[in-house]
Amino acid sequence: xxxxxxxxxxxxxxxxxxxxxxxxxxxxxxxxxxxxxxxxxxxxxxxxxxxxxxxxxxxxxxxxxxxxxxxxxxxxxxxxxxxxxxxxxxxxxxxxxxxxxxxxxxxxxxxxxxxxxxxxxxxxxxxxxxxxxxxxxxxxxxxxxxxxxxxxxxxxxxxxxxxxxxxxxxxxxxxxxxxxxxxxxxxxxxxxxxxxxxxxxxxxx
Amino acid sequence: xxxxxxxxxxxxxxxxxxxxxxxxxxxxxxxxxxxxxxxxxxxxxxxxxxxxxxxxxxxxxxxxxxxxxxxxxxxxxxxxxxxxxxxxxxxxxxxxxxxxxxxxxxxxxxxxxxxxxxxxxxxxxxxxxxxxxxxxxxxxxxxxxxxxxxxxxxxxxxxxxxxxxxxxxxxxxxxxxxxxxxxxxxxxxxxxxxxxxxxxxxxxx
DNA sequence: CCATTGTTTGAATTCCGACTCAAAGAAACC
DNA sequence: GGTTTCTTTGAGTCGGAATTCAAACAATGG
Numbered sequence: 001x002x003x004x005x006x007x008x009x010x011x012x013x014x015x016x017x018x019x020x021x022x023x024x025x026x027x028x029x030x031x032x033x034x035x036x037x038x039x040x041x042x043x044x045x046x047x048x049x050x051x052x053x054x055x056x057x058x059x060x061x062x063x064x065x066x067x068x069x070x071x072x073x074x075x076x077x078x079x080x081x082x083x084x085x086x087x088x089x090x091x092x093x094x095x096x097x098x099x100x101x102x103x104x105x106x107x108x109x110x111x112x113x114x115x116x117x118x119x120x121x122x123x124x125x126x127x128x129x130x131x132x133x134x135x136x137x138x139x140x141x142x143x144x145x146x147x148x149x150x151x152x153x154x155x156x157x158x159x160x161x162x163x164x165x166x167x168x169x170x171x172x173x174x175x176x177x178x179x180x181x182x183x184x185x186x187x188x189x190x191x192x193x194x195x196x197x198x199x200x201x202x203x204x205x
Numbered sequence: 206x207x208x209x210x211x212x213x214x215x216x217x218x219x220x221x222x223x224x225x226x227x228x229x230x231x232x233x234x235x236x237x238x239x240x241x242x243x244x245x246x247x248x249x250x251x252x253x254x255x256x257x258x259x260x261x262x263x264x265x266x267x268x269x270x271x272x273x274x275x276x277x278x279x280x281x282x283x284x285x286x287x288x289x290x291x292x293x294x295x296x297x298x299x300x301x302x303x304x305x306x307x308x309x310x311x312x313x314x315x316x317x318x319x320x321x322x323x324x325x326x327x328x329x330x331x332x333x334x335x336x337x338x339x340x341x342x343x344x345x346x347x348x349x350x351x352x353x354x355x356x357x358x359x360x361x362x363x364x365x366x367x368x369x370x371x372x373x374x375x376x377x378x379x380x381x382x383x384x385x386x387x388x389x390x391x392x393x394x395x396x397x398x399x400x401x402x403x404x405x406x407x408x409x410x
Numbered sequence: 411c412c413a414t415t416g417t418t419t420g421a422a423t424t425c426c427g428a429c430t431c432a433a434a435g436a437a438a439c440c
Numbered sequence: 441g442g443t444t445t446c447t448t449t450g451a452g453t454c455g456g457a458a459t460t461c462a463a464a465c466a467a468t469g470g
Contacts, residue, residue: 013447029325031236035428045449050429109324116321118383119314120234129385155403163396164373171376178323180334191368198360198404218417239457250419255459414469423460430453439444 014052014062017042022063026110030060030117061123064114068131071107079138087150088202091142095196095205098135098169099189100176112177132170136162146200153201161199168192219257219267222247227268231315235265235322266328269319273336276312280343292355293407296347300401300410303340303374304394305381317382337375341367351405358406366404373397 020042025033035056039046053059075097082093100108111131117124139162146152154161172188197205225247230238240261244251258264280302287298305313316336322329344367351357359366377393402410 010446034426046428047430047449048447051447054429056428112324115379115383118385119317122384125384125386128380128383129387132380132385133387156399160396160399164400167373167376167380167393167396168369169376170379171372171374174320174375174379175333175337175372178320178333179327179330180323180337181330182334182338188372191365191372194361194365195369215416240459241457251458252419252460253417256417259459261458412470414467416465416467418465419461419463421461421463423458425458426456428454428456431449431451433449435446435448437444437446440442 010052013048017044017049017052017059018062018066021059022067022110025060025063025113026106030113033060057121057123060114060117061121061127063110064117064124064127067107067110067114068127071111072131072134074107075135075138079142087142087146087152088205091146091150091196091200092193092205094138094142095165095192096189098166098173099185099192100173101185103176103179103185105177108173109177112174132166135166135169138162139165143200146202151202155199155201164199165192165196168195215257218253222249222254222257222264223267223271226264227272227315230265230268230318231311235318238265262326265319265322266326266332268315269322269329269332272312272315272319273332276316277336277339279312280340284343284347292347292351292357293410296351296355296401296405297398297410299343299347300370300397301394303371303378304390304397305378306390308381308384308390310382313378314382317379337371340371340374343367344370348405351407356407360404360406369404370397370401373400 017038021033021038024037024041028034028037035046035049038059039049042049049059075094078093078097079090082090084090114124115128118128119125136159140158143152143154143158143161147154147158169192172183172192175183176185176188193205197203222243226238226243229242229246233239233242240251240254243264244254247254254264280299283298283302284295287295289295319329320333323333324330341364345363348357348359348363348366352359352363374397377388377397380388381390381393398410402408
């Protein structure tokens with residue numbers, strides 16, 4: 001059996017472990033997460049995992065941080081890739097990036113899984129709150145721009161409406177990842193869209 | 206140490222165990238649930254717990270069932286205790302019973318805790334879906350009655366609006382039990398209320 | 411009251427996974 | 441080349457929790 005010694009740098013290894021842990025969590029779930037799973041997913045021994053993360057919670061927190069940043073970046077990208085001169089299209093893009101498409105959407109699944117820790121771990125709670133706040137900020141901008149130059153007629157403050165949109169996504173998303181057979185992702189998507197149309201006054205969303 | 210033998214009936218014992226398990230789960234969380242915790246909470250030995258529930262998951266599922274039924278009953282009660290001739294008051298009562306008041310509201314806390322299993326356990330998924338459907342049904346009725354005789358002007362079908370209200374509750378509730386410091390329960394409550402006002406056209410909700 | 415049957419207990423056992431650690435390999439530095 | 445230092449490994453240890461089980465006990469029925 002190979003025994004590698006002193007490879008490149010630590011950060012790369014850590015990154016690999018975080019990524020492996022993310023896959024393991026998405027696959028087996030937080031409750032069933034075992035050091036061995038992470039080690040296997042990363043292709044290293046159990047000892048190595050402990051070498052870099054003597055405290056497993058630190059690793060899980062890192063996974064959470066990565067998932068939040070990645071998800072946020074992907075939504076931001078979706079927003080910015082839509083034409084800047086078409087606020088409705090931009091909002092539509094945002095709305096489209098906020099719901100799990102299938103019952104086992106990997107990105108959303110991982111996030112909901114990690115959010116489970118928020119109730120008992122301040123670190124995770126903070127990450128979850130930060131994600132919420134930044135999503136709200138994204139929507140707020142999108143709505144304000146739309147009101148300024150996209151013909152949106154906001155039914156309330158952009159802030160309040162943004163909160164509502166994110167909460168809706170989270171609520172519907174929760175049921176989708178929880179395998180609610182009566183609530184198809186398409187239906188949820190359409191319900192959110194209808195709501196967005198109503199509060200912006202743009203029937204063409 | 207006492208050694209009781211052949212007491213009354215089984216159903217009573219099972220009920221006591223379910224209740225004890227519920228308390229244990231609410232207190233320590235699902236991940237940290239130990240047979241000993243349940244036994245202690247029920248004031249019996251570990252052996253007794255296994256005697257009635259050789260499969261621990263069955264017990265947890267029973268806890269979930271009880272939590273769902275109890276929660277639903279309490280919302281139904283809230284609805285029915287409001288004056289039948291005042292649809293707005295009834296809707297208000299419903300809206301008021303759907304959000305955790307504090308970050309550690311016991312009823313909501315237990316439900317969100319149990320919902321964590323839905324992603325991987327069909328039984329829990331079914332319970333969660335059933336809760337969602339029945340909450341939607343409650344709101345649908347409240348909205349339809351309001352439209353028929355309470356001066357509500359519904360912005361969409363009662364069904365769709367009901368879905369939205371429940372999803373909003375679930376979304377905001379998720380963040381509240383997850384200890385989002387930036388989202389105070391009162392604020393969430395007010396946001397939901399504002400939304401309800403908008404979609405019913407009743408500014409006095 | 412004796413036998414039977416359903417219940418309860420807690421000590422013993424088993425199981426599983428986290429954690430330790432000595433040995434060994436690989437780069438870096440001299 | 442030798443030495444030092446960082447990494448990696450996996451077998452072994454440890455501990456906590458699930459599970460088993462024989463013994464004790466209480467109600468019920470005869």
